[in-house]
Amino acid sequence: DIQMTQSPSSLSASVGDRVTITCRASEIVKTHLNWYQEKAGEAPKLLVFAASNLQRGVPSRFSGSASATEFTLTISSLQPEDFATYSCQQSYKDPPTFGQGTKVEVK
Amino acid sequence: QVQLQESGPGLVKPSQTLSLTCTVSGGSISNDDYYWTWIRQVPEKGREFIGYIYHTGNTYYNPSLKSRVTISVDTSKNKFSLKVTSVIAADTALYSCARGGSSGNYYYMDLWGKGTAVIVSS
Numbered sequence: 001d002i003q004m005t006q007s008p009s010s011l012s013a014s015v016g017d018r019v020t021i022t023c024r025a026s027e028i029v030k031t032h033l034n035w036y037q038e039k040a041g042e043a044p045k046l047l048v049f050a051a052s053n054l055q056r057g058v059p060s061r062f063s064g065s066a067s068a069t070e071f072t073l074t075i076s077s078l079q080p081e082d083f084a085t086y087s088c089q090q091s092y093k094d095p096p097t098f099g100q101g102t103k104v105e106v107k
Numbered sequence: 108q109v110q111l112q113e114s115g116p117g118l119v120k121p122s123q124t125l126s127l128t129c130t131v132s133g134g135s136i137s138n139d140d141y142y143w144t145w146i147r148q149v150p151e152k153g154r155e156f157i158g159y160i161y162h163t164g165n166t167y168y169n170p171s172l173k174s175r176v177t178i179s180v181d182t183s184k185n186k187f188s189l190k191v192t193s194v195i196a197a198d199t200a201l202y203s204c205a206r207g208g209s210s211g212n213y214y215y216m217d218l219w220g221k222g223t224a225v226i227v228s229s
Contacts, residue, residue: 001171004153034215043111043219044203050213087154091214095169098154 006099012107019075023088032092109134111220125191129204142207147200
């Protein structure tokens with residue numbers, strides 16, 4: 001299976017900060033990479049698909065990028081509702097696999 | 108809008124069968140644009156993809172679980188189900204159902220249920 005490794009596992013940030021989360025794949029997944037936002041007690045939400053495509057309704061402060069096997073999710077200006085856990089997932093090869101998540105906490 | 112809701116026992120004894128159902132409301136499970144997935148998250152670990160099914164009944168199972176897993180669909184009730192046989196403590200997890208979609212040949216889960224916790228314990 002393709003291993004997905006996220007860094008950092010957690011980070012502390014303030015409202016207005018620029019936040020960057022990285023996801024590295026153990027092998028080539030091209031741009032078959034999705035990002036999800038998860039909050040306790042809520043259904044996970046798809047933010048970005050195909051590495052850089054924003055899902056409908058997702059604020060433009062979220063963006064995704066890709067470079068070889070390294071992928072980045074950026075929040076340009078952190079908002080109060082963005083404190084959550086973010087996970088990446090590759091869909092290039094079955095079975096789909098997920099990163100372990102990055103928790104964004106209040107500084 | 109379309110919503111997914113998991114249901115089933117929260118406690119299962121070791122060696123027994125775990126059975127969960129995902130009810131799809133606000134849309135048809137027979138929509139050719141989507142497939143229907145089960146995913147679980149073991150405490151303190153990442154999510155594990157269990158498998159998916161199309162409304163036609165075509166399935167895919169994660170090889171790591173394939174020998175113990177069955178996913179089925181009931182289009183008349185707009186539901187799909189998961190069975191995991193011979194459960195052990197390591198099957199304790201938050202089980203989630205999700206709708207799979209695609210854009211070209213890019214696949215993703217675009218709608219999720221909140222998940223249901225299952226504990227395997229005697």
